[in-house]
Amino acid sequence: MCEPPSAPGRAVGTRPREGAARSCGLFLTFEGVEGAGKSTQVELLRRALAGHDPIAIREPGGTPLGERLRELLLGPGLDPSPEAEMYLFMAARAELVARVIGPALAAGRIVIADRYHDSTLAYQGGGRGLATWWPETFPRPRRTFLLDLPPEQGLARQRQRAADRFESEDLGFHRSVAEAYRELAAAEPQRFVRLDATRPPEEVHARVMEELAGLLPAASSRPPTPPAGSPR
Numbered sequence: 047m048c049e050p051p052s053a054p055g056r057a058v059g060t061r062p063r064e065g066a067a068r069s070c071g072l073f074l075t076f077e078g079v080e081g082a083g084k085s086t087q088v089e090l091l092r093r094a095l096a097g098h099d100p101i102a103i104r105e106p107g108g109t110p111l112g113e114r115l116r117e118l119l120l121g122p123g124l125d126p127s128p129e130a131e132m133y134l135f136m137a138a139r140a141e142l143v144a145r146v147i148g149p150a151l152a153a154g155r156i157v158i159a160d161r162y163h164d165s166t167l168a169y170q171g172g173g174r175g176l177a178t179w180w181p182e183t184f185p186r187p188r189r190t191f192l193l194d195l196p197p198e199q200g201l202a203r204q205r206q207r208a209a210d211r212f213e214s215e216d217l218g219f220h221r222s223v224a225e226a227y228r229e230l231a232a233a234e235p236q237r238f239v240r241l242d243a244t245r246p247p248e249e250v251h252a253r254v255m256e257e258l259a260g261l262l263p264a265a266s267s268r269p270p271t272p273p274a275g276s277p278r
C-alpha cells in the first residue's frame with residue numbers, strides 16, 4: 047500500500063505537487079563530503095539490487111535541465127552568489143523530483159541517489175551559512191547513508207582529477223560541511239545511517255546491505271531497464 051512521503055508540515059499557501067503526493071517505492075540516498083565514496087557505493091548497490099531494477103541518479107543532474115545546471119554550477123566562469131547557487135541546486139532537484147523521483151516512487155520503484163537535498167542543507171547551509179529548509183514537495187528518503195570521512199582524506203582521494211568549484215574551496219569550508227552532516231544525522235537518527243568510509247568499499251557496501259535487510263521488497267519480476275533509457 048502506498049503511503050504519503052514523510053515531509054514536515056505544509057507551509058500556508060502551498061499545495062502538494064502532483065506525483066510527489068503519494069509514494070510507495072523505496073528512496074535511498076548517499077551523502078558525504080567530497081571523495082567519501084558515494085558514487086562507488088551507489089554503483090555497488092545498483093548492481094546488488096539489479097533484480098529490483100532500481101533507478102540510480104546523481105545530483106545535480108539526472109534530467110536534461112539538471113545536467114545543464116550541473117555544468118553551470120560545477121564549472122568555472124560563473125560565480126553565482128550563495129543564494130543563487132542554492133536555488134539553482136534546488137531547481138535541478140525540483141526537476142528531478144517531478145520527472146524522475148516522484149514518478150518512480152509512485153510506481154513502486156527503488157530510487158538510489160548520489161546526493162540529494164541533504165547536500166544543500168550541508169553545503170549551502172553548513173558551508174555557505176545560508177538559511178535552508180526542506181521543501182514539502184521533495185520526498186524524504188527512507189534511508190540516507192552518510193559516508194563519514196575526514197574532508198582532508200576525501201580531497202586527497204580526488205587529487206588526480208581537475209578540481210571543480212567546490213573542491214577548490216578551503217579546508218575550513220569542507221569541515222563546516224562535514225559538521226553540518228553530523229548535525230543532520232543526529233537530528234534524524236531513524237533516517238540516517240552513518241558509515242565509516244575509511245573502510246574498504248566492499249566492507250562499506252556490506253554494511254549498507256545489512257541496513258537494508260527488511261526494507262527491500264521481494265525481487266521484482268520487472269525486466270531490467272536498458273542502460274540507454276536510464277536517467278543517470
Ligand code: Z5A
Pocket residue numbers: 078079080081082083084085086087105106120135136161162163165166167169170203204210212213243244245246247250
Ligand atoms: N553540491 C552542493 O553544494 N549542493 C547540492 O545541493 C548538491 C551538490 C547536490 C557535486 O560534485 C558538488 O556539488 C559537490 C557538492 C556540491 N562538491 N563537492 N565537494 P560531484 O558530483 O562532481 O562530486 P561529489 O558528489 O563530491 O562526488 P565525488 O567527488 O565524485 O566523490 P564520491 O562520489 O563521494 O567518491 P567516489 O567517486 O566513489 O570515490 C572517489 C575516489 O575514492 C575514487 O578514486 C574511488 O575509487 C575511491 N574510493 C571510493 N571508496 C573508497 C573507499 N572506501 N576506500 C578508499 N578509496 C575509495
